[in-house]
Amino acid sequence: MIDKFVPSVEAALDGIGNxxxxxxxxxxxxGQPDCLVDGLIARGLRDLVVIANNAGGDFGGLPKLIEQGAxxxxxxxxxxxxGKTAFDALLAAGKIELEIVPQGTLAERIRAxxxxxxxxxxxxxxxxxxxxxxxxxxxxxxxxxxxxALAADFALVQAWEADRWGNLTYRGTGRNFNPIMAAAARFxxxxxxxxxxxxxxDPEHVMTPGLFVQRVFVAGSAL
Amino acid sequence: MTEIKGWSRxxxxxxxxxxxxxxxxxxxxxxxxxxxxxxxxxxxEVIFHSENGVLGVGPxxxxxxxxxxxxxxxxxxxxxxxxxxxxxxxDSFAVIRGRHLDLAVLGGYQVAANGDFANWSTGRAGEAPAxxxxxxxxxxxxxxxxxxxHVAKGGVAKLVERCSYxxxxxxxxxxxxxxLAVIDITASGFVLRExxxxxxxxxxxAVSGAPLG
Numbered sequence: 001m002i003d004k005f006v007p008s009v010e011a012a013l014d015g016i017g018n019x020x021x022x023x024x025x026x027x028x029x030x031g032q033p034d035c036l037v038d039g040l041i042a043r044g045l046r047d048l049v050v051i052a053n054n055a056g057g058d059f060g061g062l063p064k065l066i067e068q069g070a071x072x073x074x075x076x077x078x079x080x081x082x083g084k085t086a087f088d089a090l091l092a093a094g095k096i097e098l099e100i101v102p103q104g105t106l107a108e109r110i111r112a113x114x115x116x117x118x119x120x121x122x123x124x125x126x127x128x129x130x131x132x133x134x135x136x137x138x139x140x141x142x143x144x145x146x147x148x149a150l151a152a153d154f155a156l157v158q159a160w161e162a163d164r165w166g167n168l169t170y171r172g173t174g175r176n177f178n179p180i181m182a183a184a185a186r187f188x189x190x191x192x193x194x195x196x197x198x199x200x201x202d203p204e205h206v207m208t209p210g211l212f213v214q215r216v217f218v219a220g221s222a223l
Numbered sequence: 224m225t226e227i228k229g230w231s232r233x234x235x236x237x238x239x240x241x242x243x244x245x246x247x248x249x250x251x252x253x254x255x256x257x258x259x260x261x262x263x264x265x266x267x268e269v270i271f272h273s274e275n276g277v278l279g280v281g282p283x284x285x286x287x288x289x290x291x292x293x294x295x296x297x298x299x300x301x302x303x304x305x306x307x308x309x310x311x312x313x314d315s316f317a318v319i320r321g322r323h324l325d326l327a328v329l330g331g332y333q334v335a336a337n338g339d340f341a342n343w344s345t346g347r348a349g350e351a352p353a354x355x356x357x358x359x360x361x362x363x364x365x366x367x368x369x370x371x372x373h374v375a376k377g378g379v380a381k382l383v384e385r386c387s388y389x390x391x392x393x394x395x396x397x398x399x400x401x402x403l404a405v406i407d408i409t410a411s412g413f414v415l416r417e418x419x420x421x422x423x424x425x426x427x428x429a430v431s432g433a434p435l436g
Binding site: 028029077078087103110172174179 | 274275276290292293294298309310311313315319320351353355356357358359362389390391392393
């Protein structure tokens with residue numbers, strides 16, 4: 001029997017060690033796997049590389065993880081928050097590295113890793129500071145920038161519903177980076193709001209096939 | 224220099240909204256551009272896109288009817304209008320980068336006479352740069368209109384020959400709406416199309432950093 005449900009956050013995060021590269025889903029607070037990020041804080045990790053659109057923001061558990069000094073490098077599109085954050089202070093002190101990536105390029109680099117495309121050309125950022133040092137080519141009369149696929153050791157994703165095979169649905173704008181991160185990471189850990197019996201999710205409505213998911217934690221679920 | 228007064232911020236948004244035709248798919252940037260949606264009546268069917276994964280953004284929710292799962296790219300609570308669809312980042316940026324978006328309305332620090340624009344970084348040390356989807360919109364939308372104040376604080380012109388701030392995209396802006404004027408960008412540079420009420424071409428030219436044709 002395939003059963004990816006785990007009984008606790010600790011069990012869900014088992015195996016994540018120092019130096020791991022982590023993708024964390026979410027756009028703003030929506031679709032961000034808060035309980036898993038909070039669980040990382042308790043593990044006292046170091047030298048993590050975090051790929052998350054709003055890393056550096058002032059919401060959820062990420063700021064605490066940053067403050068703790070657990071993160072060596074952040075890859076994101078929008079690290080800015082209202083007001084000064086621990087991230088700003090560490091960045092100014094040179095204690096955290098930042099790779100800033102246009103949001104669509106970030107999404108496509110993650111997607112590329114999940115679909116086995118090692119690199120691609122895009123017109124986004126051509127002629128800007130974010131293309132400096134990168135290979136470019138003129139394709140169909142337009143300059144395009146070579147961007148590499150972005151994979152990770154682990155993805156932490158937030159779903160709405162999940163079954164024991166790891167099939168996931170998302171709600172509202174909570175889908176965002178979660179499906180592409182689930183496919184791009186070598187090991188994907190999902191948290192969901194609702195556990196469903198196998199077969200209860202309409203196959204037409206599964207948004208992330210369970211094959212891309214290795215563990216699922218649902219708070220308060222006995223399924 | 225006497226201070227000249229043009230359109231208010233709501234009037235700027237209203238002026239731009241008047242030029243969006245029915246049927247267009249439009250992304251509104253964070254800040255002032257977001258106001259544009261308030262001036263497109265629901266019966267003029269414009270499909271508003273939000274890069275976090277929505278086509279068909281509706282009005283702000285009534286108090287008590289908020290859904291915390293529904294936000295826009297500015298992280299404000301939204302509603303969906305009938306006909307809306309939700310998607311992940313791969314599809315949402317396919318909309319932008321695949322050239323399916325008719326228009327992006329973005330804020331700006333500077334717009335140049337060659338259509339270059341800068342809106343993501345002042346290049347100052349000590350500020351974490353934050354690009355979000357601006358470069359994707361700048362390179363991917365079929366048209367980019369910039370909505371911004373005509374002049375920066377301190378009287379510095381924002382319409383310039385060449386941008387001095389780090390670029391967002393090259394050569395993509397086709398029109399600029401400011402508090403003072405509506406200006407097209409053509410192969411020969413800025414072309415003044417309309418002045419705010421009470422202002423003359425000379426008034427607008429005097430606070431612009433490049434010739435207005």
